[in-house]
Amino acid sequence: MHDDYVVIARLMIPTDAHVIRGCLAAAGIDVLLTDDQHMQADMLLAAAIGGARVMVREHDVARANDILAAFERGDLALADDADVGVPVAD
Template sequence: MEQLALNAWLAANPEVEQIPGRDLFIIARYLVPMEANLAQGCLVAAGIPAVLADAHLMQADLLLAPALGGVRILVPQEYLQHAASVLASLARGDFALDESFTDE
């Protein structure tokens, strides 16, 4: 993503933050570590190299989660738009299994 397009996309998505000095961006935050793991799994399954930050800290003491900002999901710059699309699909329930699902 070229810099001008990136700046426009970031202006339209103010919740996305860059990690200072890195090519990683915080694409999402979760107060529940299991929800963050699920979201990361969806991103990785979509071919996006997503990593969790602070997951172990949140699991150690969930009462600190709101104060520390929760579990952060980080993705490289070139995957930002795709990651946002996958997370929007997850939030809409596009990946939910219906009652008729069988794993056979």
């Protein structure tokens, strides 16, 4: 089996791509984002480049797709009144 990176999602809003990256990384999945910086610099490029690409290694695709589906269903969302605690200072 190869361990190349494959695209699992293309997102037109770079911030969404970073949130997804955080969810995947929290699950221990090695993840890359591409083209997100181009879109941050000029949102008119989003349609031309096809959005920010979220990429994971081939062996993580099934697990990453499960996490992506849970995110899209709202399973990972916090309630508006959720207590997330006090920020920790470095």
